[in-house]
Amino acid sequence: MSIYDLTGRRALVTGGAQGLGESYARALAGAGAKVAIADLQERGAEVASDLGEGHHFAELDVTDDASWQAAIESTVNAFGGLDIVINNAGLEITSLITDIDPADAKKMLDVNVLGTVLGLKHGLRAMRPGGAAEGGGTIINVASVAATIAFPGISVYSATKSAIDRLTRVAAMESGKLGYGVRVNCIFPGLVPNAMGAGLANDVSELGLFDSPEAAVAAVVDLTPSGRLGEEKDITDALMFLASDESRFVNGAALQVDGGMGM
Template sequence: MTGTDSIRSKVVVITGGARGIGLATAVALAKLGAKIAIGDIDEKTVKESGTDYDFDHYGRLDVTDQQSFTTFLDDVERELGPIDVLINNAGIMPTGRLVDESDQITRRILDINIYGVILGSKIALTRMLERRHGHIINIASLAGETHIPGLATYNASKHAVLGFTDTLREEYRGTGVEFSSVLPTLTRTELGSGVAAPKGLPAAEPEDIAAAVVRLIAKPKAKTRVTRAAGAMSVFVNLLPQSVGDALGRSMGSAQTFLDDVDSEQRKAYEERIRND
């Protein structure tokens, strides 16, 4: 089989799969015949999404808890068979200046965005290595290739995801296990609520990220940026002298996008939820 035909019957686990990019990816892969398992810390919403879309497996998953992650993957493999693809998608993005960020939320960002990715990769990789087959896809961000005021800890977490994924790709080269990073631009999900896209670079739709993941599973590669325009801009800026790149970013509104320009009222529900889940 070639192309998307190869996705049929693959067992795919998606963390943070109850909404947003995770849910859009689950829907896209299910349409291609994959066996889908979604996990999410939000037990109510993951059950609603799993039922609405008739996914093969769904349930509560705390990506920061070793027992929760292990049990979830055990349940998936018992019901659906060996896991072919793990998509580490769960992540949070609080906004604001670092000095206003509580230690509790700093730790929460690092626990979910970094430790959750490392933990899930480790547990899945152990299983995949035994079979000499598998694919781990980590949802990073274009923020992992740059620096955006108002997202200091989030930026740090996504830089870490990129470095982690690239290192695994080399560490386990030749084992039959693939490793990929997905770098979305600002996407129209609850995570991006109340935030305007940079000038000249429209926000992506969650379906755009889902389509990129589909292409990665069909034809694995190390990294993909979404959208193409935003990805090209990110690569271009990183080739410029730092002062020039920073000035270009400021001209596109990066200095205020995640600070003074945030619509706090639109973002209120999301910010409250990620602090309380």
């Protein structure tokens, strides 16, 4: 059972069909929120169904403005409102700077940066006074410890996650200045041993940056004062704090959830 009570809240989670996004969605539902899984993967509908009656699947291409409009509208129609938007969808393609494929760089910029920009745009428009779900709320953007460290092989990904921090702060200021009543924060997750984390360890090893995937993981742990990798629950608990009223005076913040790696 969650220590936070989100009964009656309505949430949309991008990239909620797998990984940390799915973990966020399950935690929100466990705290009493109605959750919309917003994803391109068909598994998103399965996750929404598995959460139980009253949850929702919204097909969403985070890089497409019209797709965002439709996903927000379907969520508001399904729930009668919207209180929480989690901009979680992200893409990481490992490469040495000297070998970057422009097409791969554009994909990461589109998904990670443009996707967050559009999530902010449509989340704020919906929750501000006069919007489809007026009444305020909270938006949480998912950055990464990659934004705060110089880890080899992930230059473009790191740049996109740094951009999310700046977007968060400006959006929080605009929301406040214009009286939208929407708090905007972001979290910086550390490396988690899920599919994405394992893929990164394999990739940097194949690039010759580390002797093996195990050596790559050991290097991350060595850089982390807490002395271990993160667990999905570590990250999810921090996100739940930002989604709840317990963080009511936290706005424009970047919460590092990385065991101290990026300090």
